[in-house]
Amino acid sequence: MRRARVPWLFVAPALLLYAAFYLAPTLLGAGYAFTDWNGLESPSFVGLDNFSRIFGEAEGLGALRHTLVLCVLYVVAVNVVGLGLAVGLHGALKTRHVLRALFFAPVVVSPLAVAYVWKFILDPEGPLNRGLEAIGLGTLAQPWLGKPATATAAVLVTMVWQFSGWSMVIYLAGLQSIQAELYEAAEIDGAGTWRRFVDITRPLLLPALTINVSLSLIAGLMVFDQVIALTGGGPGTATETIATQVYEQALVNGRFGYSAAMALTLAVAVGTLSFVQMRAMRRQEG
Amino acid sequence: MESIVLREIVKEYTPGVPAVDRLDLEIESGEFVVLVGPSGCGKSTLLRLIAGLEQPTSGSVEIAGRDVTGISARERDIAMVFQNYALYPHMTVRANMGYGLKVRGMRKQEVAARVEEVARMLGLEQLLDRRPATLSGGQRQRVAMGRAIARRPQVYLMDEPLSNLDAKLRVSMRAELDRLHQRLGVTTVYVTHDQVEAMTLGQRAAVLRAGVLQQFDTPQTLYARPVNAFVAAFIGSPAMNFAIGALDGGELAFAGFRVPLPEGLRPPVRDQERVLVGLRPDALQDPRFAPADAVRVEVEVAVREELGHETLLFLPVACEAGDAAAIRAVTFEPDQGATSLTPDGRSLFCARVGAGFPAPVGSTATLALSPASLTYFDLSDGSRMESRGTTQVH
């Protein structure tokens, strides 16, 4: 046997399993995107029909739009909060270790569980409205999950609340990799607090920012659990996202082909956007 | 005029544990001063207090006639070279050197011109567009120096800037530093734990131990007239030899030697009173070149170190039990210092002789010891004692 083949023997078992249970279904799924399969009858090829429907039907377009809006807001919010927490908890604060653990804690809970807790809090009869009434702000009490704007905000808040600790940890690691002497050198060079942040922290934190943005971008594009648990896509279809549509179209409406097309669209979007974003930011890092 | 004045400076990181203790120091304008002392003695702390990176627990700092106590590093007109250089890794050499000027609002062309000028001075022209990560240790060190020079501050502060360089580069950078100081004439405070740097670089050196200033003087004075046994042991390489001795009639008995002392060269102690005797390695000489009053001593040669232009001889001499500990108590040397003991409990003296001195290992050599080269220290507090009847011992 030729030497070059030997390594393949070792990888073969893993490769076979991977091909059978991951690669094949993925490729098959991608294939269904070009058919009208409904899960029962045998599929027939329909070309790009499914895709033109996604970009033509109100449902599909709506899901795309909601996903993009949620994603952009999520990327911004989770990074702003995460960075804020990291900067705040990087310094000499006595309780910083406890606080770091506290802010990271939600990350390890199941997103569904977190979303159900928030659903309870935001219930018309829930603690939030009761609390508002108790402090005399009863006029602000409202059916939070019953209106499109607040329902979207609720999904966003739930996600940010859970995952800003994750982003904080990545930023903290970034901050800790910056030598303390650099700040001292900059101070001696005449830079004040803000200047040091802009000239030292910001550029040296770019790698952490790149990772955080791509992670949150992917999480934002694929948002599913929070929507399903909090709003079920409602009110109406106000919070439907691509991922919830993939699920509903296939398993509720039996439009497997359409759903596969949507999933493929999502996969391509995630791939392209994170690639473009990584490229752009790596260039910045220089 | 004084450029830096420290008054009664105390710095406690932990309350009750002073890292710098009631320290007074006046540095002349344009002077090159070295802060030297063993690890942990408070050199960096003192430098950071001058820089404004730390604030004193009590006492005051004055720079160029202005009281800057409590004022941040930003507003003190100083530049610092850090031990690990602390170059901005994301900026080019050019940007590193110009950063302080840019922050202080200097116009772009002026910054560029100043950076070019300093780069020429330090031979950095070819490296201006490189990042620090792509430079060698010596180049980084020069960039760090350049960043400080470009600023043209009142004071340069340097914290062991040469310690990361190899021995050869260190020697050439030392010469370069000297040249730069001559040319720029800016007050410089230079921290090192290397007594060779202290001897060669500074116009004056401040010797610290445990946060307390021991002596602040020219290197020559530190060497010839140390105020105490600690300074005597710290300055000079190889280090001074120590032994405990006593006057016995007109003779000084120490380390198994008996040296007749003329009236004027006797330590100011009573007969039989214990006194710490110090002698530099060159006090034990080749008899052919010794002064007329030198005494011959016979010593065994345990180790010979050929250094090319000279030879070091290590000579076991008598040492009574407990003497080594008593000596260390006032010289504050670590165990493996100059008073290290041989397995049979003798202490090792070091002699510096000519390269061809005929004394093979294991032989007994005859060396000359001049009474005038002996230094005496009080065993109770380590302070140096002037010989009776003289004011000047050299």
Ligand SMILES: Nc1ncnc2c1ncn2[C@@H]1O[C@H](COP(=O)(O)OP(=O)(O)OP(=O)(O)O)[C@@H](O)[C@H]1O
């Ligand atoms: N930030 C700090 N917090 C607490 N103690 C400190 C701090 N910095 C220094 N010390 C203590 O102060 C003393 C003096 O430290 P310093 O760094 O000034 O010594 P040094 O003379 O520069 O030593 P080295 O030659 O090893 O650099 C040491 O005992 C050290 O442990």
Ligand SMILES: [Mg+2]
């Ligand atoms: Mg130090």
